[in-house]
Amino acid sequence: MRNKKLYSNLYSNVVLAGGALLLFTLPVQAADNPPATSVQENQIVAWTTGNSIWTLPYGLAGANYVGSTNDYVGRDVQLVQKMTVNNVVWYQFRIDGQVIGWLDSRALSGLQNVQTMNQTAVMGATGTNGVWSMPYGVAGANYVGSTDLYTYRDIQLVESATYGGVQWYKFSVGGKVIGWIDRNALDNAGEVQAANFTITIGRSYNNGIWTVPYGIAGAQYVGSTNDYAYQTVQVVKTVKRGNVTWYQVMKDGKLLGWVDGEKAASSLTNVKDENYAAVIGFSAKGDGIWSAPYGEYGASWVDSTNRYSYQNVQVVQSATKGTVTWNKIMAENKVLGWVDARVFTKTVSNIKDENRIALIGDTDGNGVWSTPYGENGASYVGSASNYDSRPLQIIRSLDKDGVRWYYFKVDGHEEGWIDGKAISSATNIQALNKTGHVTNAAGNAVWTKPYGMQHANYVGSAADFANQNLNLLQSATYNGVTWYQFKQNGRTGWIDSRAVSLGEVTLADQFRTIGDNNQLIVVTANGYGTNLARIRTFERVNGTWKQLLDMNGYIGRDGFASKMSENVVQSPRGKYSIGTAFGRYGNPGTKLPFRQITPDDVWVDDSNSALYNTWQSRSATKGQWRSAENMDISAYNYGFVINYNTDRTPGAGSAIFFHVSDMYTHGCTGTDQQDVISILKWLDPAKNPVIIQSPESELGNY
Incomplete structure (x- = not known):
């Protein structure tokens, strides 16, 4: 019947309805749809105005609106069918295997030879190239950033295309797609060389670690090379810029950045981490602790090793410079610095920190020494008798050749080392600075030392000091008796505490x-x-x-x-x-x-x-x-x-x-x-x- 005639072309019809003139387009009937041909091509959606995606090319019967093509700007699409309708070329496309719809070919980028790829490359250092969301010139292409941000970094090329006679690459870093670059942005000249060797970072005042070699636009400071001083790092890339060779370095699998290869590297050899205890002995005047092995660039004096003589230290690193072995040491969980390994002694043991007060007992033949007698550099300080009745603050002890030695201070001043046999068995030694007076003179006497100690000499009867205020200097317990050392009118001695009462002499004390x-x-x-x-x-x-x-x-x-x-x-x-x-x-x-x-x-x-x-x-x-x-x-x-x-x-x-x-x-x-x-x-x-x-x-x- 005529009302069911299939039209092969669109045509206009005029209808008068309610006095209004309506103009409308009749769709092409399905039986008259142009043929579709299969295609297999990759393309990218560009930015356009007024283009949409349809279930069929627009104008065909059953064509329904899907969305704007601009929703897919910059997306890779696979073209699967082609159809020409009213002199317009349409493509059916899919993304990630899923058919999306049909779009006008004029919504595509016009890139040629679009191909996926998976190739490692190195970004160059051009200073003039940029990263774009799509190849530059394609409608809707946006600037992402400078290629300098990725200079000399490994990148992954994941797609290529030609546009305007220029080869473009889409790249990713760490699995994340960044954008498109002109092939001229790559290190096409092979300036960067892969490397696989280790260096020891030295210590310096002004060397840094950079995201890219210093001087390249966008180079950012990461930190000082001193943070890794005398640590071994892996060199994974090298590049020469001007007269400087730069190393890209890695530590424990972590990429650190780029360093000046000549200034950052140390001349030390045999650099090793260590973990053992050692004892610093007596040192020559010039022996010291250094911020770096002496002779290294930037090495500075920290302290004399004698400050730590006969103390336990922890060796945490060793290295050789020339013919000298150097050790990095710690004390009390604090890094001190580097010392010549020859400052250590192996002739002492059982070093202990102490904090107690003692009195000299046996003075015969005993002396005070700068270091335990027999140690290298030991010099005589004075006789033990010089310290009779003086409170010794014992601060350290050690064993040497079967003898226990004690290091002591007097009045806050470090004096030296003394054989433990010279120390008395007196205990509970305490400074007093009190006043007392004799209240029980009968049978009591005053002595140069607590009675019973070697060379305790008689000073006088306790009665000689009756009714007098005594300046009590210190107390000590010896053989179970507490003794007071006192001073009175220039006279000094020790008296049994049972003969003394604390406090000044009162009027009552004078009565008989x-x-x-x-x-x-x-x-x-x-x-x-x-x-x-x-x-x-x-x-x-x-x-x-x-x-x-x-x-x-x-x-x-x-x-x-x-x-x-x-x-x-x-x-x-x-x-x-x-x-x-x-x-x-x-x-x-x-x-x-x-x-x-x-x-x-x-x-x-x-x-x-x-x-x-x-x-x-x-x-x-x-x-x-x-x-x-x-x-x-x-x-x-x-x-x-x-x-x-x-x-x-x-x-x-x-x-x-x-x-x-x-x-x-x-x-x-x-x-x-x-x-x-x-x-x-x-x-x-x-x-x-x-x-x-x-x-x-x-x-x-x-």
């Missing part, structure tokens, strides 16, 4: 009559004509007298009596025991026997009475005395009896107390009420307390 007393009150005045007194208290603790209180007070109006009697207003001199405590307001907390004062209490001062110098009840003893002192007064708020005239010798004096007072007394000793209470609380009959009253000038009588 208080051996059985452990509490002491001392009341003194500046001569006889004053009633102003100084009152001090002392207590013996663990054999040592300690001063506790020091206060002002008062004695009798006319001071101390040269001869005490009932008729003077003076205070008695002497050493007296402590009697009963008393008070008007109850016991303040004293350990002494305490008596509460009542209004009826008196102290009889009638020399003719049988009750003379006793505490009595007024009402109970009425008529037995003619005079007595009233006890119920404010001065006796608190106090204690001084046991004076306990034999109650008539007329010798009575009612001698220690009580509250803010002025002179009639023969008693007085001070502030709070101080009286403090003394009452402190006094303890178990400690056999006594009171000494005397002018200062006569204290030696006690």
Whole structure:
């Protein structure tokens, strides 16, 4: 039928619809499609405007839109079929084996001889070539970067094509496609040579490792060759630029970069990693530790080897320069530098770091040496006797020929080495810088060394140093006894610590009559004509007298009596025991026997009475005395009896107390009420307390 006639060509038809004129194109029917021919060609999609991908060439019946050709710009495509429609050549293409659709041939790059390949090449150093997303000139080709970024690097050529008479290559690095380059960018002249040999990197001040040889545009600094000083590296490429031969080097499979082959390489041979312990012996004046083997470019002095004499070091590398073997050493996990291997000694062993204090014991025939005696360069420093009683700080020890040697300091200064047999067995040696005094002179003496040590000589009796402050310098334990070394008025010696108490000599230490007393009150005045007194208290603790209180007070109006009697207003001199405590307001907390004062209490001062110098009840003893002192007064708020005239010798004096007072007394000793209470609380009959009253000038009588 005519309405089913197949048209072989597109034609236009005009239809009047609703008064509008519509113009449309009728598709070519499938039965009239042009024939398609098979092709097998590689091409690249270029950038174009208005081109699309269709399931069939555009205009054929059933042609559906797939996408824009610009979605595939720069992509490699395989052309599989060709068809001409209305004088336009169309290609069916696929990517990675998958058919994508049909595109207008004008959307292709126009490259010729597009071929995949897999060939290794080396990028040259042209300085003018670039890397492009597609061969330069193809529509949509974008600049990726300079070829200088890849100068002298191995690259992989993965595709080739010809465009405008120029051969182009697509390349990859490390499996990643980078872009397209003109063949002139390759090292076509073969400047770069593959290599396979090792060199030892030397030490220098200004040599670097570069991404490409220095001077090439884009060369970037990687690091200093000093980071690999005296390490062996593999040379994998060489290239000569001007007068300089450059090496591309690798370490442990990792590509480092390019180095100046002449300046970076060392002349050392037999460079080896090491790992063993060694001992530096005594060295000549010129022996040192160097940043690199002496004579190497940039080698600089680090330190003298003598600073590390007879210390353990770790050898971590060795090398030969000329005829000399050099070793790189470490100490305490720190690289020190390089030393001539001849500085090591093999005659010592068992080196130990120490930190202890010792004293010289045996001085006969022993000396101090710059190095252990018998070692090369050992010189005599001085006699061991020069260090008698001086604390030696032992800092190192070692064995040599069966002898233990010790290296020591004195006062922070390194002195030398001494045979271990000269060191005493004294332990616990400590600096003191304290003050002490002799408190147990009986049977004790002062010696030049702790008694029992060789040449410990007698200095004098401990009693010769009694009542003197001793400057205690140090202590040491020897044969189970702790000894003190002291200095006093230019004299020095050692004394058994059991004869000494720490602290300065007190007034109590000077008395000879208080051996059985452990509490002491001392009341003194500046001569006889004053009633102003100084009152001090002392207590013996663990054999040592300690001063506790020091206060002002008062004695009798006319001071101390040269001869005490009932008729003077003076205070008695002497050493007296402590009697009963008393008070008007109850016991303040004293350990002494305490008596509460009542209004009826008196102290009889009638020399003719049988009750003379006793505490009595007024009402109970009425008529037995003619005079007595009233006890119920404010001065006796608190106090204690001084046991004076306990034999109650008539007329010798009575009612001698220690009580509250803010002025002179009639023969008693007085001070502030709070101080009286403090003394009452402190006094303890178990400690056999006594009171000494005397002018200062006569204290030696006690």
